[in-house]
Amino acid sequence: MDMAATVIQQHLIDPEICIRCNTCEATCPVGAITHDSRNYVVDAEKCNLCMACVPPCPTGSIDNWRTMPRVRAYSVADQLTWDSLPAELSAEQLAEAGVSPAEAVPAEPPALAAPAPDADVFRSADWGATLPPWSAAHAYTNLYGPKAAEKHIVATVVGNVRVTEVGKEYDTHHVMLDFGPMPFPLLEGQSIGIIPPGVDEQGRAHHPRQYSIASPRNGERPGYNNCSLTIKRVLEDHQGRPVRGVASNYMCDLKVGDKVQVIGPFGTSFLMPNHPRSHIVMICTGTGSAPMRAMTEWRRRLRASGKFEGGKLMLFFGARTQEELPYFGPLQNLPRDFIDIHFAFSRTAGQPKRYVQDLMRERAADLAPLLADPNAFFYVCGLKAMEEGVVLALRDIATNAGMDWETVGADLRRMGRLHLETY
DSSP states (O other), rough: OOOOOOEEEEOOOTTTTTOOHHHHHHTTOOOOEEEOOSSEEEEEEOOOOOTTTTTTTTTTTTEEEEEEEEEGGHHHHHTTTTTOOOOOOOOOHHHHHOHHHHHSSSSOOOOOOOOOOOOTTTOOGSSSOSSSOTTOOOOOOSSSSSSSSSSSSEEEEEEEOOOSSOOOOOOOEEEEEEOOSSSSOOOOOOOOEEEEEBBBBTTTBBOOOEEESOTTTTTTTTTSSEEEEEEOOOOOOTSBBBOOOOOHHHHHHHTTOOOOOOOOOOSSSSSSOOOOEEEEEEEEGGGGHHHHHHHHHHHHHHHHOOOOOOOEEEEEESSSSSGGGGTHHHHHHTTTTTEEEEESSSSSHHHHHHOOOHHHHTTTOOOOHHOOOEEEEEEEEEEETTTHHHHHHHHHHHHHOOOOHHHHHHEEEEETEEEEEEE
16 A cells, blocks of 8 residues: 555445454455454555455455545544444545545555465465356345345244254254245355344344355255254353353254344355266365255255266365264265265374364375366365365375476466365
8 A cells, every 4th residue: 555645545344244254354465454343344554455355255345445535544443333334525525634636536446466375374365266166056145134125034943953962062053944935045155144132242233143054055955945054052262261152052042933033145156066077075174064064965965866967075074073073973874975074083082183184185196186177176164273284285185196286276266166264
């Protein structure tokens, strides 16, 4: 950003649309985006308008700009208090601040110009695709929400089943929602926002929480307008401090017949391929299994119908222990000629720690041909900390197979073949 400029195009995030998924902050290469318990905001002094954060945003909330005199740029502290974006400054207000009519003409947002990858810094934006596979179905987005004609849709809980063996304090639930006659088209890899009831400590309505869809496009119950979510009860923060997650505990405690406010859908890139013989490699931890379950179940239904000639399915699934791994039992029942499953447990008593990237390296002979195959697609979902290890494992597999990783990695991103969705 030109520090000598008197007028800037200030980059802002719309708090009404933002679903606080952390994608923008994780993507920003210069640390210009930060957040508190309420809002995600952009520091005008740090933002270099590289646009790296814009394509991955699932809602479009990041794509907002204001023509501002530099001396009046909105501070981080200002933005953290917002419930909605401020109006554009009028021509009179700009003139009062010493902005000439020529300077006051709103500029087009900058063209996408993300910085080149830095070998010393891992950024998911350098490797993760923002385009879907070429054969992905069309995704509908933002049908319900603050800026839509319908503010939200009310869904009815039709099921709530625990899908882990661990004690109830840290249970993971499979929650099924029915939308009745209201249109809510969903695809595998998309997400929705849940609005918890009540208000926060400041007396404001809770903002939506994002959850990935765990069911295929024709519903958890085939042929019905419903979906499922995989939700883990949150009882501590990332530092291990006790905290009771507002939305996760609300969702895990729902009873059949309860009503839930939903917005969305969101997501246009983390979508599965649909052309014959396309291969899917799924790499996940914990509740990151939700979109993988959706993709697997859709392929399973197509296979059962005899209408799809599918390629390989591989799943690398990580958890601390077997008891904490969602859907462990059902996964054991899937035919081995349908899906190749590998589990990694990092906290099994008496056993060495194993992570998904360890299993990937063990299966390098199978993964290398898929990296070279334009019909193979890779999906990563789970904790943010797993991203770098997985990408480095792919790099090592490609390099050891004699491939140039810079070329392969760039192609995976450019062709919509490597998708990273972590939290």
